[in-house]
Amino acid sequence: MKRLWISIFLILAVVAMTFVGSYHFREINQNVSTLITNAELAALSADWDEVKRLSEEAYQSWDDHSFFLYSTMRHLDTDAIYTALVQAVGCAQTKDEHGFVAAARTITTKLWLMEETDGLSLENIL
Amino acid sequence: MIIGVIRTIILYIIVMIGIRIMGKRQVGQLEPSELVLALLIADIAAVPMQEYGTPLMAGVVPIIVLLSLAMIVSVLNVKSVRFRELMCGTPSIIIRDGKINQKEMTQNRYTLDELFEQLRQSGVTDITQVQYAILETSGQLSVLIKAAERPVTVHQMALRVEDPGIPVTIIEDGKIMGENLKLRGFNEAWLQKVLASYRVEHAEEVFLLTVDERNQTYCATKAKKEVEP
Numbered sequence: 001m002k003r004l005w006i007s008i009f010l011i012l013a014v015v016a017m018t019f020v021g022s023y024h025f026r027e028i029n030q031n032v033s034t035l036i037t038n039a040e041l042a043a044l045s046a047d048w049d050e051v052k053r054l055s056e057e058a059y060q061s062w063d064d065h066s067f068f069l070y071s072t073m074r075h076l077d078t079d080a081i082y083t084a085l086v087q088a089v090g091c092a093q094t095k096d097e098h099g100f101v102a103a104a105r106t107i108t109t110k111l112w113l114m115e116e117t118d119g120l121s122l123e124n125i126l
Numbered sequence: 127m128i129i130g131v132i133r134t135i136i137l138y139i140i141v142m143i144g145i146r147i148m149g150k151r152q153v154g155q156l157e158p159s160e161l162v163l164a165l166l167i168a169d170i171a172a173v174p175m176q177e178y179g180t181p182l183m184a185g186v187v188p189i190i191v192l193l194s195l196a197m198i199v200s201v202l203n204v205k206s207v208r209f210r211e212l213m214c215g216t217p218s219i220i221i222r223d224g225k226i227n228q229k230e231m232t233q234n235r236y237t238l239d240e241l242f243e244q245l246r247q248s249g250v251t252d253i254t255q256v257q258y259a260i261l262e263t264s265g266q267l268s269v270l271i272k273a274a275e276r277p278v279t280v281h282q283m284a285l286r287v288e289d290p291g292i293p294v295t296i297i298e299d300g301k302i303m304g305e306n307l308k309l310r311g312f313n314e315a316w317l318q319k320v321l322a323s324y325r326v327e328h329a330e331e332v333f334l335l336t337v338d339e340r341n342q343t344y345c346a347t348k349a350k351k352e353v354e355p
Contacts, residue, residue, distance in 0.1 A: 007194040
């Protein structure tokens with residue numbers, strides 16, 4: 001019976017770990033999404049100092065969690081966000097409004113898709 | 127590429143642990159749930175080994191869940207007969223007293239070709255000699271010959287034969303198994319005497335030396351030449 005309880009405990013521990021991981025990922029997503037959305041608004045108002053600050057903060061926020069992201073998410077998705085963030089920072093530095101908005105939309109869409117894929121839903125199970 | 131090497135080692139260790147948990151049965155004797163487990167683990171482990179873009183956790187987590195489920199199923203199999211019947215099925219008697227049970231064969235989708243193949247593997251060519259042929263849950267056919275057709279035993283002939291017991295390994299690949307030597311009540315002096323009888327000078331020259339309960343020894347030297355005393 002000891003093995004039975006150990007097995008049940010392992011499964012519950014894994015389930016708990018996945019829920020904690022999902023929650024943590026959602027928090028990172030929301031933080032980066034908010035920063036990029038605000039940066040996009042600043043870009044539309046031509047406040048490029050604010051755009052640069054917010055986009056760099058978004059990049060840093062994503063980079064600070066790289067170990068967690070790379071060990072739990074598909075690298076293809078994580079790399080895509082990194083690429084878009086680098087593009088956004090570059091466009092902010094060169095004050096390229098169209099480029100920045102395109103990169104920002106890519107980031108927010110990709111983040112939304114990643115969150116959807118990770119979520120507990122019938123769509124994902126099937 | 128070093129990533130692939132490290133991931134392969136990690137996943138290999140995890141899969142080996144899984145195989146150990148499955149217990150001491152060969153592939154041909156696995157229950158359906160165990161066979162499913164083996165196939166799934168192999169497939170799951172292969173993905174992060176080859177796809178560096180897939181996190182290692184994507185392989186490790188499902189394997190841990192599968193192993194835990196397998197353990198739960200195996201414990202329930204032991205504790206509950208009904209659960210065991212549900213998971214593993216029940217053995218079917220295909221031949222009883224020399225007669226084939228066609229209904230059982232149909233129910234098990236067991237063909238005559240498969241039946242004859244397994245009978246031949248058991249050394250049986252005449253179905254009338256079979257008392258029972260039971261199709262086990264693992265798919266193996268257990269064949270029990272009629273008593274009148276079985277070979278005569280020593281006991282039936284009222285003869286006395288000494289039981290040699292299980293031979294114990296004294297030297298394995300040049301290394302002396304000190305504990306086994308003590309277990310059989312022998313010492314180094316006895317060992318040197320035995321080696322001398324095989325014209326061997328050192329234990330390092332011996333590939334295998336065993337002794338049974340009648341103190342009969344068997345020696346195979348590393349030069350592939352079996353020397354008799």
